[in-house]
Amino acid sequence: MIFYFSGTGNSAWVARQLAEGQNEELLSIAVEIDKNKEYKLREGEKVGFVFPVYAWGPPEIVLRFIRRLKMIKPEYLFFVCTCGDDTGRTAQLFSSAVARKGWRCAAGYSVTMPNTYVSLPGFDVDDEDVETQKVHNAVARVRFINEEIVSRVQTKHYNCHEGALPFTKSYFLRPFFNTFLMSPKPFHATEACIACKKCEKACPVNNIKVTDRPVWGDNCTQCLACYHICPVHAVEYGKVTAKKGQYKGRLLRDL
Structure with missing residues:
Protein backbone atom coordinates (compact mmCIF):
# COMPACT_ATOMS: atom_id res chain seq x y z
CA MET A 1 0.00 0.00 0.00
CA PHE A 177 8.20 29.52 6.33
CA ASN A 178 5.15 27.76 7.71
CA THR A 179 4.16 30.71 9.90
CA PHE A 180 4.78 33.65 7.61
CA LEU A 181 5.21 32.46 4.01
CA MET A 182 2.40 29.93 3.49
CA SER A 183 -0.55 32.30 3.26
CA PRO A 184 -2.86 31.91 0.25
CA LYS A 185 -3.80 35.61 0.43
CA PRO A 186 -1.31 36.76 -2.26
CA PHE A 187 -2.88 34.38 -4.82
CA HIS A 188 -4.96 36.16 -7.42
CA ALA A 189 -5.95 35.89 -11.06
CA THR A 190 -5.19 38.61 -13.57
CA GLU A 191 -7.52 39.90 -16.27
CA ALA A 192 -6.12 37.18 -18.53
CA CYS A 193 -8.19 34.60 -16.59
CA ILE A 194 -10.65 32.69 -18.80
CA ALA A 195 -12.49 30.99 -15.90
CA CYS A 196 -11.63 27.53 -17.27
CA LYS A 197 -11.65 26.09 -13.73
CA LYS A 198 -8.46 24.10 -14.30
CA CYS A 199 -7.00 25.59 -11.12
CA GLU A 200 -10.09 24.56 -9.16
CA LYS A 201 -9.90 21.00 -10.45
CA ALA A 202 -6.14 20.77 -9.88
CA CYS A 203 -6.21 21.87 -6.24
CA PRO A 204 -5.65 18.70 -4.16
CA VAL A 205 -7.34 20.19 -1.08
CA ASN A 206 -10.36 21.78 -2.80
CA ASN A 207 -9.30 25.25 -1.72
CA ILE A 208 -10.28 27.09 -4.91
CA LYS A 209 -13.71 28.06 -6.21
CA VAL A 210 -14.15 29.71 -9.59
CA THR A 211 -17.05 31.91 -10.62
CA ASP A 212 -15.87 34.81 -12.74
CA ARG A 213 -12.37 34.28 -11.37
CA PRO A 214 -10.81 31.90 -8.85
CA VAL A 215 -11.14 32.61 -5.14
CA TRP A 216 -8.73 30.97 -2.70
CA GLY A 217 -9.80 29.75 0.73
CA ASP A 218 -7.62 29.33 3.80
CA ASN A 219 -6.83 25.61 3.41
CA CYS A 220 -3.75 26.00 1.19
CA THR A 221 -0.73 23.69 1.08
CA GLN A 222 1.33 25.97 -1.22
CA CYS A 223 1.66 23.12 -3.73
CA LEU A 224 1.32 25.67 -6.58
CA ALA A 225 -0.71 23.31 -8.77
CA CYS A 226 -3.06 26.22 -9.55
CA TYR A 227 -0.20 28.43 -10.70
CA HIS A 228 1.49 25.88 -12.92
CA ILE A 229 -1.64 24.45 -14.57
CA CYS A 230 -3.12 27.78 -15.68
CA PRO A 231 -3.16 27.71 -19.51
CA VAL A 232 -2.90 31.50 -19.81
CA HIS A 233 -0.54 32.18 -16.87
CA ALA A 234 -3.26 34.21 -15.15
CA VAL A 235 -2.65 32.85 -11.65
CA GLU A 236 -0.08 34.89 -9.75
CA TYR A 237 1.30 34.98 -6.21
CA GLY A 238 1.54 38.64 -5.34
CA LYS A 239 3.99 40.35 -7.68
CA VAL A 240 6.69 37.71 -7.24
CA THR A 241 5.61 35.32 -10.00
CA ALA A 242 4.77 37.81 -12.76
CA LYS A 243 7.74 37.00 -14.97
CA LYS A 244 8.46 33.46 -13.84
CA GLY A 245 7.97 30.21 -15.70
CA GLN A 246 5.49 27.40 -15.27
CA TYR A 247 6.21 23.70 -14.83
CA LYS A 248 4.06 21.49 -17.05
CA GLY A 249 5.65 18.09 -16.39
CA ARG A 250 5.88 17.58 -20.16
CA LEU A 251 8.74 15.08 -19.95
CA LEU A 252 6.95 12.89 -17.41
CA ARG A 253 4.01 12.47 -19.76
CA ASP A 254 6.31 10.80 -22.29
CA LEU A 255 7.65 8.17 -19.88
Missing part, protein backbone atom coordinates in the same frame (compact mmCIF):
# COMPACT_ATOMS: atom_id res chain seq x y z
CA ILE A 2 1.49 3.33 -1.07
CA PHE A 3 0.08 6.66 0.09
CA TYR A 4 1.07 9.73 -1.88
CA PHE A 5 0.54 13.47 -1.97
CA SER A 6 1.34 15.51 -5.06
CA GLY A 7 0.65 19.03 -6.28
CA THR A 8 2.31 19.50 -9.65
CA GLY A 9 2.70 15.82 -10.52
CA ASN A 10 6.31 14.98 -9.65
CA SER A 11 5.48 12.91 -6.58
CA ALA A 12 2.48 11.33 -8.34
CA TRP A 13 4.78 10.11 -11.10
CA VAL A 14 7.27 8.65 -8.61
CA ALA A 15 4.43 7.03 -6.66
CA ARG A 16 3.05 5.37 -9.80
CA GLN A 17 6.46 3.91 -10.66
CA LEU A 18 6.82 2.54 -7.14
CA ALA A 19 3.30 1.13 -6.99
CA GLU A 20 3.88 -0.67 -10.28
CA GLY A 21 7.33 -1.91 -9.25
CA GLN A 22 6.11 -3.15 -5.86
CA ASN A 23 2.71 -4.35 -7.08
CA GLU A 24 1.10 -2.27 -4.34
CA GLU A 25 -2.15 -0.33 -4.18
CA LEU A 26 -1.79 3.43 -4.72
CA LEU A 27 -3.86 5.82 -2.60
CA SER A 28 -4.01 9.63 -2.69
CA ILE A 29 -3.59 11.24 0.72
CA ALA A 30 -5.71 14.21 -0.40
CA VAL A 31 -8.58 11.82 -1.16
CA GLU A 32 -8.13 9.55 1.86
CA ILE A 33 -7.46 12.05 4.65
CA ASP A 34 -11.07 12.73 5.64
CA LYS A 35 -12.40 9.17 5.31
CA ASN A 36 -11.78 8.16 8.94
CA LYS A 37 -11.27 4.54 7.92
CA GLU A 38 -9.05 1.73 9.11
CA TYR A 39 -6.70 0.28 6.51
CA LYS A 40 -6.33 -3.49 6.44
CA LEU A 41 -2.88 -4.80 5.57
CA ARG A 42 -2.19 -8.14 3.94
CA GLU A 43 0.37 -10.34 5.63
CA GLY A 44 3.80 -8.92 4.82
CA GLU A 45 2.38 -5.94 2.91
CA LYS A 46 4.73 -2.99 2.52
CA VAL A 47 3.54 0.52 3.37
CA GLY A 48 5.09 3.49 1.59
CA PHE A 49 4.67 7.25 1.60
CA VAL A 50 5.59 9.48 -1.34
CA PHE A 51 5.46 13.26 -1.04
CA PRO A 52 7.22 16.48 -2.06
CA VAL A 53 9.51 18.41 0.26
CA TYR A 54 7.95 21.71 1.36
CA ALA A 55 10.26 24.10 3.22
CA TRP A 56 12.68 21.28 4.07
CA GLY A 57 10.06 18.96 5.53
CA PRO A 58 7.00 16.87 4.74
CA PRO A 59 3.86 18.82 3.80
CA GLU A 60 1.54 19.41 6.75
CA ILE A 61 -1.21 17.41 5.03
CA VAL A 62 1.08 14.36 5.06
CA LEU A 63 1.90 14.75 8.75
CA ARG A 64 -1.78 15.27 9.56
CA PHE A 65 -2.69 12.13 7.62
CA ILE A 66 -0.11 10.11 9.54
CA ARG A 67 -1.53 11.35 12.85
CA ARG A 68 -5.02 10.20 11.79
CA LEU A 69 -3.95 6.97 10.11
CA LYS A 70 -5.50 3.79 11.49
CA MET A 71 -3.72 0.52 10.74
CA ILE A 72 -1.73 -2.16 12.47
CA LYS A 73 2.03 -1.72 12.70
CA PRO A 74 3.45 -2.27 9.19
CA GLU A 75 6.10 -4.95 8.81
CA TYR A 76 8.01 -2.76 6.36
CA LEU A 77 7.51 1.01 6.07
CA PHE A 78 9.39 3.37 3.76
CA PHE A 79 9.17 6.85 2.29
CA VAL A 80 10.32 8.59 -0.88
CA CYS A 81 10.36 12.39 -1.02
CA THR A 82 10.81 14.53 -4.11
CA CYS A 83 12.67 17.82 -4.11
CA GLY A 84 13.93 20.42 -6.52
CA ASP A 85 17.22 20.78 -4.65
CA ASP A 86 17.77 19.45 -1.12
CA THR A 87 15.67 17.89 1.63
CA GLY A 88 17.12 19.25 4.85
CA ARG A 89 16.06 16.98 7.70
CA THR A 90 12.84 15.84 6.01
CA ALA A 91 13.76 12.21 6.75
CA GLN A 92 14.07 12.84 10.47
CA LEU A 93 10.79 14.79 10.59
CA PHE A 94 8.99 11.96 8.80
CA SER A 95 10.55 9.17 10.86
CA SER A 96 9.66 11.04 14.07
CA ALA A 97 6.05 11.34 12.89
CA VAL A 98 5.70 7.59 12.32
CA ALA A 99 7.65 6.81 15.50
CA ARG A 100 4.94 8.61 17.47
CA LYS A 101 2.56 5.96 16.09
CA GLY A 102 4.86 3.25 17.42
CA TRP A 103 6.10 2.44 13.92
CA ARG A 104 9.62 2.27 12.50
CA CYS A 105 10.66 3.67 9.15
CA ALA A 106 12.92 1.05 7.58
CA ALA A 107 14.13 3.05 4.58
CA GLY A 108 13.90 6.52 3.10
CA TYR A 109 15.01 8.12 -0.15
CA SER A 110 14.91 11.40 -2.01
CA VAL A 111 14.46 11.89 -5.75
CA THR A 112 15.58 15.17 -7.30
CA MET A 113 12.91 16.40 -9.70
CA PRO A 114 12.32 19.59 -11.72
CA ASN A 115 11.85 22.61 -9.47
CA THR A 116 8.32 23.97 -9.02
CA TYR A 117 8.69 26.50 -6.20
CA VAL A 118 8.30 30.09 -7.42
CA SER A 119 6.70 31.95 -4.51
CA LEU A 120 9.80 33.80 -3.32
CA PRO A 121 12.34 36.03 -5.08
CA GLY A 122 15.25 34.01 -6.42
CA PHE A 123 13.20 30.84 -6.95
CA ASP A 124 12.01 29.81 -10.41
CA VAL A 125 11.43 26.73 -12.53
CA ASP A 126 14.44 25.05 -14.09
CA ASP A 127 15.50 25.82 -17.61
CA GLU A 128 14.80 23.14 -20.22
CA ASP A 129 18.24 21.51 -20.11
CA VAL A 130 18.24 21.19 -16.31
CA GLU A 131 14.67 19.84 -16.31
CA THR A 132 15.59 17.23 -18.93
CA GLN A 133 18.66 16.09 -16.99
CA LYS A 134 16.74 15.88 -13.71
CA VAL A 135 14.03 13.70 -15.26
CA HIS A 136 16.65 11.48 -16.89
CA ASN A 137 18.40 11.00 -13.54
CA ALA A 138 15.08 10.45 -11.76
CA VAL A 139 14.21 7.48 -13.96
CA ALA A 140 17.40 5.69 -12.90
CA ARG A 141 16.99 6.79 -9.30
CA VAL A 142 13.45 5.40 -9.01
CA ARG A 143 14.57 2.14 -10.61
CA PHE A 144 17.26 1.85 -7.91
CA ILE A 145 14.75 2.61 -5.15
CA ASN A 146 12.33 0.01 -6.49
CA GLU A 147 15.09 -2.60 -6.37
CA GLU A 148 15.97 -1.68 -2.78
CA ILE A 149 12.38 -1.82 -1.59
CA VAL A 150 11.74 -5.17 -3.30
CA SER A 151 14.64 -6.46 -1.21
CA ARG A 152 13.18 -4.79 1.91
CA VAL A 153 16.43 -3.00 2.60
CA GLN A 154 16.83 -1.71 6.16
CA THR A 155 18.89 1.48 5.97
CA LYS A 156 20.96 2.74 8.89
CA HIS A 157 21.03 6.19 7.33
CA TYR A 158 18.30 7.54 5.06
CA ASN A 159 19.35 7.97 1.45
CA CYS A 160 18.39 11.63 1.05
CA HIS A 161 20.22 14.66 -0.31
CA GLU A 162 20.13 16.85 2.80
CA GLY A 163 22.20 19.70 1.37
CA ALA A 164 24.02 22.35 3.40
CA LEU A 165 22.86 23.33 6.90
CA PRO A 166 20.05 20.76 7.00
CA PHE A 167 19.30 21.20 10.71
CA THR A 168 19.03 24.97 10.39
CA LYS A 169 16.76 24.71 7.37
CA SER A 170 14.35 22.16 8.85
CA TYR A 171 14.23 23.30 12.47
CA PHE A 172 14.66 27.08 12.18
CA LEU A 173 13.78 28.21 8.65
CA ARG A 174 10.92 25.74 8.19
CA PRO A 175 8.83 27.06 11.12
CA PHE A 176 9.36 30.59 9.81
